[in-house]
Amino acid sequence: DELVSQIAAGEVVERPASVVRELVDNALDAGATQVTLRLAAGGVRLISVEDDGCGIAREELPLALRRHATSKIASLSDLESVATMGFRGEALAAIASVSELALVSRTPTQPSGFLLDARSGELRPAARATGTTVEVKELFFATPARRKFLKSDATELAHCIEAVRRHALARPDVGFAIWHEGRLVEQWRAAEPGQRWADVLGEEFMAQSVAVDWRSGPLRVTGRAGLPDFARSRADHQFAYVNGRYVRDKVLMHAARSAYEDVLHGQRQPVYALYVEIAPERVDVNVHPTKIEVRFRDSREVHQAVRHAVENALAAPRA
Ligand code: ADP
Numbered sequence: 189d190e191l192v193s194q195i196a197a198g199e200v201v202e203r204p205a206s207v208v209r210e211l212v213d214n215a216l217d218a219g220a221t222q223v224t225l226r227l228a229a230g231g232v233r234l235i236s237v238e239d240d241g242c243g244i245a246r247e248e249l250p251l252a253l254r255r256h257a258t259s260k261i262a263s264l265s266d267l268e269s270v271a272t273m274g275f276r277g278e279a280l281a282a283i284a285s286v287s288e289l290a291l292v293s294r295t296p297t298q299p300s301g302f303l304l305d306a307r308s309g310e311l312r313p314a315a316r317a318t319g320t321t322v323e324v325k326e327l328f329f330a331t332p333a334r335r336k337f338l339k340s341d342a343t344e345l346a347h348c349i350e351a352v353r354r355h356a357l358a359r360p361d362v363g364f365a366i367w368h369e370g371r372l373v374e375q376w377r378a379a380e381p382g383q384r385w386a387d388v389l390g391e392e393f394m395a396q397s398v399a400v401d402w403r404s405g406p407l408r409v410t411g412r413a414g415l416p417d418f419a420r421s422r423a424d425h426q427f428a429y430v431n432g433r434y435v436r437d438k439v440l441m442h443a444a445r446s447a448y449e450d451v452l453h454g455q456r457q458p459v460y461a462l463y464v465e466i467a468p469e470r471v472d473v474n475v476h477p478t479k480i481e482v483r484f485r486d487s488r489e490v491h492q493a494v495r496h497a498v499e500n501a502l503a504a505p506r507a
C-alpha cells in the first residue's frame with residue numbers, strides 16, 4: 189500500500205509547487221479567506237499552509253489522509269457538477285507518502301485544535317484558531333531519486349510563488365501571504381478583481397490592458413487582456429481558468445493566440461487572465477490527477493467564444 193501511494197504520489201507530486209497547489213486548493217475548498225504559506229529551502233525542507241477555513245473535526249483527521257477519501261463528493265453523479273477544487277481524495281495521502289506531514293486543525297465548534305502526525309499516527313490536542321495548517325517537511329526524503337530532480341531552492345521557490353499566483357488571480361476575495369525563510373516575499377490582500385490584477389500582474393499591465401467580457405450561449409468569458417504592445421519577457425503570463433480552476437489548455441491558449449495573431453508581431457507573448465464559465469456538464473475536469481487539463485464536450489464552441497472575446501476586447505476603444 190505504501191508503494192501504491194508512492195506511485196500515485198508520482199502523478200500528483202512532482203515538486204514543492206505541486207504540494208503548494210494541492211494544499212491551497214484544499215484551503216480554498218474549506219472556505220478560507222486568508223491563506224498563509226511558510227516555506228523553507230524553496231519548499232523542500234518545509235511547506236506550511238495555514239488557512240482560516242472550516243477546519244477538520246478530530247475524528248475526521250485520520251480520514252483526511254486516507255487514499256481516495258474525500259468529503260467533497262458522495263457519488264459518481266456529483267462528479268458531473270463538481271464545484272470544489274479537489275474531489276479525488278488523493279492529494280494528502282500522496283503527499284504524506286513522500287514527506288513528513290502533520291495536520292493541525294480546529295473546527296468552529298471544538299474547544300481546541302488537534303494535531304495528527306501522519307507518520308506516527310499520533311493524535312493530540314494542539315492550540316490554534318479555527319482552520320487548518322498542513323505542514324509538509326522534507327519532501328522526497330525517502331526517495332532520493334526524486335529529490336535529485338529538484339532544481340535550486342530559488343527555482344523551486346519561484347515555482348511555488350507561481351502556483352499561488354494562479355490561485356490569487358482566481359480568488360481576489362481571498363488574501364494570500366508567502367513567507368520564505370522567515371521573510372515575507374509576496375502578499376496579496378483580499379481585493380476587487382481589478383486591484384488583484386494590478387497587484388499580481390502589475391500596475392503597468394492594468395494601464396496597458398483591456399477588459400474582456402463576452403457572452404455566447406452557455407459560455408461566458410471575462411478577464412483582462414494585455415494590449416499587443418505590452419509584453420513580458422516571461423512566457424508564463426498567460427492565465428486561463430475554467431470555472432475558477434487554473435488550466436493549461438491548448439484550446440484556450442490557441443484561441444487567445446489567434447485573437448492576437450494579426451496584431452501581435454514577432455515573437456511576443458501576449459499577457460492575459462481569462463476566465464471561462466461554462467456549464468459543468470460541458471467540461472470534464474477529471475482527465476488528469478493534477479486537474480490541470482480539462483476536456484470540453486465541444487471545444488470548437490469554446491475556441492470561438494474565447495477568440496471572439498479577446499478580439500472584441502482588443503478592437504474596442506480602450507477602457
Ligand atoms: P480532496 O481535496 O480531493 O477531497 P485531499 O487529499 O486533498 O482530497 O483532502 C482530503 C480531505 O481532507 C478533503 O476532502 C477534506 O475533507 C480534508 N481537508 C484537506 N485539507 C483541508 C483544509 N485545509 N481544510 C479543511 N479540510 C481539509
Ligand code: MG
Nearest residue numbers: 213214274279
Ligand atoms: Mg484536495
